[in-house]
Amino acid sequence: MLARLLLALASGLALAASFEPIAIPYLVPLALAGFALATRDLSVRRAGIVGLGFGVAFYFTHIWWMKESIGTDAWIALSAAEALFYGAVGLAVPLLRRLPAWPIWLAALWTAVEQVRATWPFSGMPWGRLSFAAIDTPVAASVAYLSMTGLSFFLALAGFLLAAGVETWRAGSDPPAHTRPIALAGLVGVLALLVAPAVMPYETEQSGTAVVAAVQGNIPDPANDILAHYQQVTRNHVDATVRLGKEPGPKPDFVLWPENSTAVDPFLDDSTNAGIRRAVAAVGVPVVVGGIVDDGNEHVLNQGIVWDPVTGPGDRYTKQHPVAYGEYIPFRRYWDPNFGALRAIGRDMKSGTRTSPLQVAGIEVADAICFDIAYDDVMRDQLKQGAELLTVQTSNASFIFTDQIDQQFAITRLRAIESGRWLVVAATNGITGVIAPDGTVVASADPRTQAVLVERVGLSTELTPATRMGAWPARVFTGLALVGVVLGGIAYRRRQDPDGSPSTTPNEAVVV
The missing domain is CATH 1.10.1760 (Arp2/3 complex 21 kDa subunit ARPC3)
Structure with missing residues (x-):
């Protein structure tokens, strides 16, 4: 034995x-x-x-x-x-x-x-x-x-x-x-x-192309605590996007910000709201903002919000798979722990139910937020409803000094292959990247740096056998x-x- x-x-x-x-x-x-x-x-x-x-x-x-x-x-x-x-x-x-x-x-x-x-x-x-x-x-x-x-x-x-x-x-x-x-x-x-x-x-047929910018705004040292510097984190993404808007040449079709690029409700916090509007106006195209949105006194929503330079905030995707004891406390009514890292979870994060892609600059975009990418249903359901491009908004700051970010990026690359789609990842401080349908990393930003990736990506509506099943x-x-x-x-x-x-x-x- x-x-x-x-x-x-x-x-x-x-x-x-x-x-x-x-x-x-x-x-x-x-x-x-x-x-x-x-x-x-x-x-x-x-x-x-x-x-x-x-x-x-x-x-x-x-x-x-x-x-x-x-x-x-x-x-x-x-x-x-x-x-x-x-x-x-x-x-x-x-x-x-x-x-x-x-x-x-x-x-x-x-x-x-x-x-x-x-x-x-x-x-x-x-x-x-x-x-x-x-x-x-x-x-x-x-x-x-x-x-x-x-x-x-x-x-x-x-x-x-x-x-x-x-x-x-x-x-x-x-x-x-x-x-x-x-x-x-x-x-x-x-x-x-x-x-x-x-x-x-298996190669899916392209139906068109688009230019997408992914912003990695970075986080001040110690680089693993967004809440300690949440206002600066938002300013970093605003400033990087404003600089992008001033660069010569063609503009991207849309800009992707990461999860937690605003760690407070962008509809209630005046300075955050003003910063987003300034960034969107400067770049002149929609920005998919990652924001934590209030949902009453006991709940929050982790959302990707399409912010248009003309019409303002519009379409939204809400994270479908919040992490137990990381983003919500199961059975809180019976047991409400107030120790260690659990003390920081003051309100529970609700799960989203959306299965249709976002409408971003005329493009059908399947969005996922952080750990969502590891679950089969999130991308699959949106692909079946016509998604042409995949995006992932992630905030791996808590894991930035660990191997989790590499494990998650590997999963993300496999999702690109499984779906036969281009995939764009925006992270607060790593790993931001653009991935081709064969899993090749076309561009990536070094962790713990500020960077903006601008790449032309393919669009497709054809489904792989894996998605059809x-x-x-x-x-x-x-x-x-x-x-x-x-x-x-x-x-x-x-x-x-x-x-x-x-x-x-x-x-x-x-x-x-």
Whole structure:
């Protein structure tokens, strides 16, 4: 059992190393193979413990940035909660192992659990999905065909097929010899499926072009506290936009400001309102302002506001996925904490419900705010309603000295590939960038600097296969996982001894 736990811990660390800052994505299938080997031939309870060990090693490491930016208590609480999901997968391994083609069933369960933890509890936590590690690899292009969910499934399947192949080559292993070429052929087939789009990428047809300016106004030192300098932050974005308006040459079609470029309500604070109007007048085109807007005494809205030089504020997008214990306190009526970083959350942030794109300078723009980009529904729904261009307004100031900003930017690049769209990111102090539909970073600003990126981007209304499939991959894999657990549970119970202990026949030994 100790050896199994050590293998699970090493595999969890390997999966963490697949993501930024180490970013060795080729470790993903090896980590999943290690998980499958570590939980093989264990009882349900022991497999759950080993799976939990994997989750602890992976998630506590993967979101280490939370400890450094938000606080140790939040890091421990969230990491522990997320590790439980991997323990749950471990509990199901002995059941699914009873089924033919168990790697398929286990990959479906892994993918389904990723979907569950991305939406529950509260607003969920999508960080750590296998597909998020795929940027800058030959398999990244496949996300346009498979979606993030489908890519996670096939990456998991590759790892579990690798484990099946290893098991057949072990001396005295249980699987019959004829299963060896099946596992090998399956692995080769999955890898070929994932790599093929790199040779034949899905390219959406452009319907036009636009020039977009993304403003990174920067934050005064210590660079990780917007609220301490919120007025200066707004002035920085105003000044940068005014300078842009004075530059010779053609003007952009619109300007994108980041989330929290105004950390107070721009409709109620006179100086903030005047600054925005001055910037919009100077540049002479719409500015998409990132503002925190009051919604009564108990709530606020995190919005992208289209501010026109003639008509003033108009269309708005409201952040759909506020972060629990970061932007709102669940069950505040029963428990209102007043300690640590939670003390700063005086009012809860409401979730937006908009699914249509913003109208900006005659362009249909799908907007997302910060962590929204990690959720499948935000961009997908707006794309299906005609979005021609993607924008992300983000304020990563709290994480500016951590690896979170790199992890989020990697996710953002994958969204560009998945959607087949150009994508423009504006951040308060990093990472601001312009991303092509193939994930290439066309332009970027150095973190903790003031910069304005002006780039011509393509527009398109064509939908990739991934976007057209919508939520169906998640539904299919969740349904498949549920069927597998039920059938595996039945098979598991049938193969137990009369006293209720697992059968220990030579072909189905349970390692304890």
